[in-house]
Structure formats: structure tokens, C-alpha cells
Amino acid sequence: MIDDQQPLTAVGGTGDPSDPRSTGMAAATTPAVSLRGIRKTFGSHEALRGVDLDLYPGECLGLVGDNAAGKSTLSKIISGTHIPDEGTITLNGKTVRFSGPAEARRGSIEMVFQDLSLCDHIDVVGNLFLGRELTKGPFLDRKRMIEEARKMLDSLEIRIPRLTAKVEKLSGGQRQAIAIARAASFQPKVLIMDEPTSALAVAEVEAVLSLINRVKARGVAVVLITHRLQDLFRVCDRIAVMYEGTKVAERNIAETDLEDLVKLIVGEERH
């Protein structure tokens, strides 16, 4: 495979978590999340064939690869949406086994899904607080949720005029902004974003990229999945390349370029 041909600058794909890392940024030594030997099969289709991956606090990892390379499946395993068939997940040094998304969320892992996962018939506030509604007894504390929602959106510089509007009435960009705000606002330790900029206009992409940098600065481990390779160089510290359900390479951002990435993604080095 490619691993043995990797340039010296690449971080060892199968290395143990205490490996000295060459990146200057975010020099945390214990990973926030560490995946080892993750396998996942859907029917007869091997979606993931043994993936190792480390996420470090305050660092953005770009996850790239062709369609069906296993990026989304891997990210859904981290967020507890899929349960791996084999392999271990270590969260802050402790081995965990998520039974579902609720548990991952309790472990401060948040995800922005590709399909956004919003409830169209619920208003903006309700979607921001979906699954962790503020309550007084059995009742929703609407007033406090509206106040908090306004603060959340303001701090992310997201402007939505009417917080009580149903989400179905909003534009694609606003919807994506709400999905991102929902994931980013509750002090996550790990934030996974699956194609967060796919439906966004140029200015909105800029906002998301600056959001990623701000979240990183708070010490959050960020995973960014995107087909827009040029964005990776704006926010990522490290890039992992997936190919056919395996991680084929890992690169520090300073030591790679667009051409190198494209080659890794399409698997040209093998020919």
C-alpha cells in the first residue's frame, strides 16, 4: 500500500498516540479522540476496512477522499450514529463504546450532518435546542431559549431575523448556518462537519471557515469533510486521505499541496 512510500513528513498512519508531532500548532499530546482498527460493513459492502485516526484538541483535521471512500461513515462512527463492527474508540484516554448518538453527544462530540438533520416544522429556536430543550418541569422554557439562541447566533455572527420562523421557510444558507450553530454552540470538545459549505455562497463559506478557526482557538478538535480542497489549506492543520474504506495517507498541511492531495485521493501513486 501507500503507507510504506509515505514521505517522511507524513504523520504515521498507524503510529501510537504518543508519537511526537511535527506541527507547531495545538501541541496537545493526548488525542481528544483516538480510533483504532475501525471496521464497518453494510451488508456485503465493506465501508471501512480498519481505520486508525487521532483527533487532537485545538486542531482541524481535513478528511478527504473520493465519493464512497468512507469519510461520512467514519465521521458518523465518531458521532455515534453508526456503531463500528470492530475496533476501539478512545475518548480522552478512556475506551468508550457508544450505544447511539445521545451518548456521543454526552461525551461532547457534535456533528454537522451533510443533510443538516433539521426539523422543518419546528422553528429556529426549537432546532437550535433540539434534543436539549431548556425546561421548567415538563414545560419548555421558551423565553430563555429565545434569549440563549439569540446569543448563540450573535456569537457566531449568524443573522436570522425571526427566530420563531419555521425552518422550512429559510434559505439553504440559513439552514446550514443553523445546523452549524447547533453543533458549535454547546461547548463541544469534538466538532465534526460533513460538507458544511456545500450549499453556501462565497461569503457564507468565508463565515464558516472563520468559524472553524475560532472554534479551534477554543481548543476544540475539528474534523472537516469537504470536496473543496482549497478550503482545507485555509483552516486545517492536518489532512487524512481516505481511499476505498482505508486511510491511505496523513499529511501536515505545511508539507503538502493541492497536487499532492489530488494524487493521493485518486490513488495515482499506485499505478
Place this chain on the structure above:
Amino acid sequence: MTVYTERTKGHPFADFLGEHAQVLSIAFFFLVCIVFFSVMTTTFFSVGNVLNIVRQAAPILVVAIAMTLVILTGGIDLSVGSMVALINAIAAIVLALGVPWPLVIVAMLVLGGVIGLMQGWFVSYQGIPAFIVTLAGLSILRGFALYLTQGYSIPIRDVPGFFFIGRGELFGMPFPAILGILVAIAGFVVISVTKYGRQVVAVGSNLEAARRVGMPAKWIVASVYMVSGFACALAAILISARLGSGSSNAAVGFELQVIAAVVLGGTSLMGGRGTMIGTVLGTLTIAVIGNGLILMHISPFFTQIVTGAIILLAIWLNTRIFTTNFRFGGKKRN
């Protein structure tokens, strides 16, 4: 830094109209019916008749409120009529055995909830479509009712406390009507301001999203069928207490009336969208039409035709006109 594109803020009144289009439409339709029957008959708009309408509508209202929760999750419960018949029959049998009536009521409510939960388990945890599960329930429960009673009507005798529930009056209001109003208020509160109501809407709007944010999605789906069973038991008690008997042939076609009331109230069969006020108005509209046509000396069989036609009209309005793209000032409602 201005980043996210904004639409200009709509006029609050236009927003109000847009968001409450369904309820406003059924309210309008309801008023038209009232005016029509008040003009066409002399007896329709009298205190006695109005009280009669609410008394008769109470069982439908109670179940329709629960059915709104079921349909909000994107499901349906076709078994409500059979459930009412079964509980109605069992209540009469147990009362005939001499069991104290308050105990019977509690036992029947629990039984309704348990049967409902069993259906909910099949729908939610086993992933069988609600239509299939409750269609089977419709057949099975009615069958049990027929088997237990052998098709006979079982009289209930000498339990004045029990009869009060169906026939009594409190503050000049029929007791069933008071119960119906209380259930409607409870339903309204649950759906608009409680966490459970929010979860029901979320599950109906986007099940996978609800699961991903950590809601107990499967339990919520199952629970609405339990609520439906519970409401059916309440309706069965109202009916048996009013008629003074338990019969396996009670509430035939009841599911049709209930679903018609909910759909007429603007609740979408696709789930996620619906209101309790709409359901109350839908129920009253159906009750008023049934009552008014009889007062006009039109054949009671004709009521069925009208009810069916109204369901079709309501679903047509629901799917073709009141979509998310609906705007007042665009295509007018008829």
C-alpha cells in the same frame, strides 16, 4: 461582517396568516356550516341542540386529540373504533360481574394504554408500517369484542356513579363535554409548550434528525399509540356510560370520523405539521354536519356521503394548496 443572506422581514400579519392558514381555513368552514344550518333549520342554534352536539362529539374529540399526536409522528391508528368497542364490551362485562365502577374505569384506562403500547411496539421497535399494524388491530380487537360478547349487547345496571360520566351534567354542561374540553386543553398544552410535544413534532418532522440529537425517538413513536389506546378507553367509557350497555358493535366507522376530524383540522398525514385547535374545529365541524343534516330531515345515510366527500376535500386542500409554498394573495382557497 454581514455574512448570511437575509430575506426582508415579512409583515407580521402576513406571517400570521401564512403560518395559521390551515386553522383559519377550517375555522372559516366551521362558521359557514353553523350559519348554513342556523338559517336552514329553526332548532339547530338552540342551547339544547348545541349541548347535544358537544355531548355526542365528546368521544370523537377525545380520540381525535390523541390521534393528532399519532398523525403528527407520521403514523396512523386505524384500530381506534375496534379498541373502543372492545373496551366498551369488557367494561360492561366486568361491571356485570359486580366489580366497583371506579376500579373498572382505572382498569379499562390501563388496558387501553397497554393494548395501544403493544401496537406502538410493533410500529416503532419492529418497523412495521403503522397502517398495517393498526389495520390488523382493527380486525383483531373487533374480533375479541365479538367473541367476548358473542355479538350480544350487554346491559349495565344500577351503577349511577358510572352513568353520571355519560349522562350527568355539571354547571349546566354535559359531563362528557366537560371531559372532552379538558382533554382538548390538555392536548393543546402538551403539543405547544411541553418537551414531550416538541419531541412528538420532531420525530414526525424528521425521525433521523431526532435520533441523531439524542431523542428517544423509538419510545416517542411507541408512546403516541399508548396515548391513543388510553384515549380510546376514555371514549369507550363515555359511550358505555351514556348508552348503559356494552356492545361489540359500538363505534363502527369511528376511526373514519376521528381521522376525518384530524385531517380536516389541517394536520398533515406526512407528519410534523398539525394543531390541536384545528382538530377541535375539525371534530366540531363533522359533528355539526351530522347533526344539521338530520335536523334538515335528510337521510342519515347521506351523512356518510358528506363526511367522505369532506375528507377528500380536506386532503386535497392539505396536499395541493396548503403546501409550504402556499401564499395568501396567490391562489385563493375556494
